[in-house]
Amino acid sequence: MKILSFIKSFHFWKHLALIMLAGLILIWITLFFLRLYTFHGQSIEVPEFSGMTMDEVKEMRESRHYDFTIVDSVYDNTKTPGSVVSQLPLPGSHVKKGRAVYITIIAYTPEKTKLPNLVDYTFRQAEAFLETHGLKVGKVERVPDVGQTVIKAKYKGKVIPWGTELNKGEKIDLVIGKGKGGGEVFIPKLVGKSREKAHKLINEAGLNVGAEIFADPDDTVSVRVIKQSPGYEKEKEVNVGESIDLWYE
Incomplete structure (x- = not known):
């Protein structure tokens, strides 16, 4: 009878409501920081880097959103040494901030x-x-x-x-x-x-x-x-x- 009386009491429902509210707040905080960490729902368009030197690429305002990695170099005496000849993801792709961009540049010395x-x-x-x-x-x-x-x-x-x-x-x-x-x-x-x-x-x-x-x-x-x-x-x-x-x- 005491348990039933307690369940029907104002204090029980008050504490239950506080516990549920605290749980909802905890879930919201968790999801909020998870969104910040993964940039959930946010994407940016990858610009065209071809023809630019890596110094020029890094001077671009948008470059701070990417992590550049030079994966290869090819020689072409008709193009500027050190300039970007290809990139992945391709220009126009939508990616999250912090995405790695793999770059192939024109070699400074010929093979x-x-x-x-x-x-x-x-x-x-x-x-x-x-x-x-x-x-x-x-x-x-x-x-x-x-x-x-x-x-x-x-x-x-x-x-x-x-x-x-x-x-x-x-x-x-x-x-x-x-x-x-x-x-x-x-x-x-x-x-x-x-x-x-x-x-x-x-x-x-x-x-x-x-x-x-x-x-x-x-x-x-x-x-x-x-x-x-x-x-x-x-x-x-x-x-x-x-x-x-x-x-x-």
């Missing part, structure tokens, strides 16, 4: 590689093999020879032996035979193409790049072909090894 032996390789085989060694095809010179394969390689205008150590990213000029009897090939359509693409099409056709005329001599990269000579005509052929002159703008 080394050796020129592979390309003798008797066709142009396409040689191009693919050079790419696996981090090298690029420069000019292609077609000379009289019974085969239509690589005879020798040049670097900066001079013949170099196979196995020569070079910086990755360098351009190698190839001397390739015209083949027995020469033969004829179709002229590729080059107007509207970038300089790099035009060179590639000319080389693949078994022709040589001739004179190159630029509307702006200071810009030889972001240009496109506006004229070629000989001009493109459907099914028009020229001898293997002939040169095509290009005008750019």
